[in-house]
Amino acid sequence: GNSVTQMEGPVTLSEEAFLTINCTYTATGYPSLFWYVQYPGEGLQLLLKATKADDKGSNKGFEATYRKETTSFHLEKGSVQVSDSAVYFCALRVSNDYKLSFGAGTTVTVRA
Amino acid sequence: GAVVSQHPSRVICKSGTSVKIECRSLDFQATTMFWYRQFPKQSLMLMATSNEGSKATYEQGVEKDKFLINHASLTLSTLTVTSAHPEDSSFYICSARDMTVGGTDTQYFGPGTRLTVL
Numbered sequence: 001g002n003s004v005t006q007m008e009g010p011v012t013l014s015e016e017a018f019l020t021i022n023c024t025y026t027a028t029g030y031p032s033l034f035w036y037v038q039y040p041g042e043g044l045q046l047l048l049k050a051t052k053a054d055d056k057g058s059n060k061g062f063e064a065t066y067r068k069e070t071t072s073f074h075l076e077k078g079s080v081q082v083s084d085s086a087v088y089f090c091a092l093r094v095s096n097d098y099k100l101s102f103g104a105g106t107t108v109t110v111r112a
Numbered sequence: 113g114a115v116v117s118q119h120p121s122r123v124i125c126k127s128g129t130s131v132k133i134e135c136r137s138l139d140f141q142a143t144t145m146f147w148y149r150q151f152p153k154q155s156l157m158l159m160a161t162s163n164e165g166s167k168a169t170y171e172q173g174v175e176k177d178k179f180l181i182n183h184a185s186l187t188l189s190t191l192t193v194t195s196a197h198p199e200d201s202s203f204y205i206c207s208a209r210d211m212t213v214g215g216t217d218t219q220y221f222g223p224g225t226r227l228t229v230l
Binding site for chain 1: 116118144146153154155156158161205207209218219220221222223224
């Protein structure tokens with residue numbers, strides 16, 4: 001089956017610190033990979049995605065590279081801000097199945 | 113970007129009553145919508161896929177008679193929790209698939225509905 005494993009939180013950082021959230025997956029078929037962000041009191045928003053191996057998704061200073069050889073899609077940001085405090089979800093979608101499978105979510109808190 | 117709304121945002125009800133949650137795509141048509149359930153500090157669990165004009169497809173372990181889904185138009189899907197009990201208390205989230213020609217085939221999520229059953 002399809003599953004996503006992501007680093008457990010919570011993660012607490014100081015402003016301008018480097019953030020990495022690990023995500024690995026197992027999938028039947030060739031998945032597309034996603035990172036979603038959920039800000040306090042809001043719904044999930046698509047942060048970035050990658051649809052094939054070696055693709056790099058990027059948005060708002062965040063990046064993640066689709067690594068087929070390690071079945072990973074780690075999220076990184078070089079310098080976080082307080083406004084990046086949120087829950088981050090890694091997800092996959094197999095190409096012939098439009099359902100999303102989510103990881104457990106990682107809560108990130110950035111302190112000023 | 114595309115907007116999906118949910119109503120109500122919070123609902124408290126007595127055990128045994130039924131609760132209806134609406135999910136609307138505000139600026140695009142969605143032939144497919146999804147309903148998820150999110151437990152505290154846990155991930156989203158897909159409950160069912162809602163297809164406009166046809167029956168919903170439920171995930172294994174989800175009671176279709178308990179969680180009634182209706183997708184009567186291209187912009188509205190409803191989830192009715194029938195005879196709710198305290199164990200049904202949860203955060204329910206919908207998403208809508210934007211399949212606009214030339215678009216990105218992205219799922220857009222609603223803000224969620226917090227259901228508390230007393």
